[in-house]
Amino acid sequence: MVSSSTPSTPGSSSSFLSTLVRGFSAYARWLDSISWKRFFLLSILAMIVAGVASELPPFNIRWGEDKVIYRPRSATPPKAPKAPAAPKEPAPPAEPGSGKTFLDINGKRYAITIDDNGIRIGPVAAAASAAASAASVPDGVHVDLPGVKVDVPSNVNSPEVRAAIEEAKSAIREAIEDAKEAERDAAEAAAEAEASGMKEIRIKAFRPGDDLPGFMFLLIFISGVIKLMAAGRFKAEAQAVVATEMAESEALKRQVVEARMAAMQAQVEPHFLFNTLASIDHLIETDPPRASKMQKNLIALLRASMPTMREANAQGNRDLGRELSVIRPYLEILKVRMEDRLATDIRVSDGLLSAEFPPMMLQSLVENAIKHGLEPKPEGGSLTVSAEIVHGKLAVKVADTGLGFGKAATAGTGIGLANIRERLQLLYGNKASLTVAENPGGGTAVTITVPYASHSGETA
DSSP: OOOOOOOOOHHHHHHHHHHHHHHHHHHHHHHHHSOHHHHHHHHHHHHHHHHHHTTSTTTTOOBSOOEEEEEEOOOOOOOOOOOOOOOOOOOOOOOTTTTEEEEEETTEEEEEEEETTEEEEEEBOOHHHHHHHTTTSGGGBOTTSOOEEEEOOTTOOOHHHHHHHHHHHHHHHHHHHHHHHHHHHHHHHHHHHHHTTEEEEEEOOBOHHHHHHHHHHHHHHHHHHHHHHHHHHHHHHHHHHHHHHHHHHHHHHHHHHHHHHHHHHHHHHHHHHHHHHHHHHHHHHHOHHHHHHHHHHHHHHHHHHHHHHHHHHHHSOEEHHHHHHHHHHHHHHHHHHHGGGEEEEEEOOGGGTTBEEOTTHHHHHHHHHIIIIITTSTTOEEEEEEEEEETTEEEEEEEEOSSOTTTSTTOOOSHHHHHHHHHHHHHHGGGOEEEEEEOTTSSEEEEEEEEOBBTTSOBO
């Protein structure tokens, strides 16, 4: 027969532990979310509720009864024997027919007298003073000690009253005998425990309400410790999450900008390539030397641009010299096409050729200067590319003497410059900038400023 019960598996225990950890983490996060003022107010309210609830069901219900047990005493060196106490004088026996009974309570002796005149209870004088006070104190009652007396009027002689007195006599005698017997039993038990080396332990019945305030105080203390420890941890986790999200966002933005730059480059290069090939074909018939020069520059341009574009996509930066290796043949081709309408000047020292510079940005600025500034101008103009160190940063400027920014009929939408600004922000943050200004000689001057660093990785 197959049992229907399902044995516990390691998976169930791990699930319980994971649930416990999630609950603890949620409680810690809640503690971290509240202020210390609110925490203290809630703690005071919790202590008040615990104090009130400890006196209400089911917390005030006792489980079991009070018990007295005896356990062996711990091993201790024997004590010196005490001097024997003076023997107490035994209580005189009750006088027959007198209605007088003696009782020892807490080391004092009391006499209880019941007769026709009523009930009298009073302490009995010690043996040493009993003889001296016997003449003045009747019935052996010490007048200086308090007593209880219940008088019965002398004129009350009804059988009912007499019967009640006799019944009270017997009830008091029985109570006295019971008390004496209980005292003797307790003394015997204590003597036996003392003789056998046992000690008396009283155990109270369990009552949940007795431990409820203490448990609540312990919970508040542990919660305070958790709140102190969780504050720094959760702040660090929150900062890590924000940093991760920002990094992912920045990476996504960078990919978008790179895609825009690649799309723009893909649109410009085929157009430029087709125009150049058409110019070469025309010059072959009219001016073969110029056609040969343009063809050589086109080969140099393709040789410089194709591999470096792949490297730029992988590395994100390359040196300024390789950027200029693309710009020079490009400008030579345009000079052949525009003839005397275009004059170029590249002012970059050899020491700056190894400086790092983002790819395709310089080419985009040169293309914009010619397309929107110099080509629309009938008489053409000049284009200057320069680089210098300004306040520890590399400043690369493209200046033209064309129509001016936004004044040509072929003025673009500004997406190219916006893409360059966004890409600079992703690469360098606030350490890089792109500025557009009016050229003192007419036209436009666009400057890209980036932190100076050599291609070997040393930053100035």
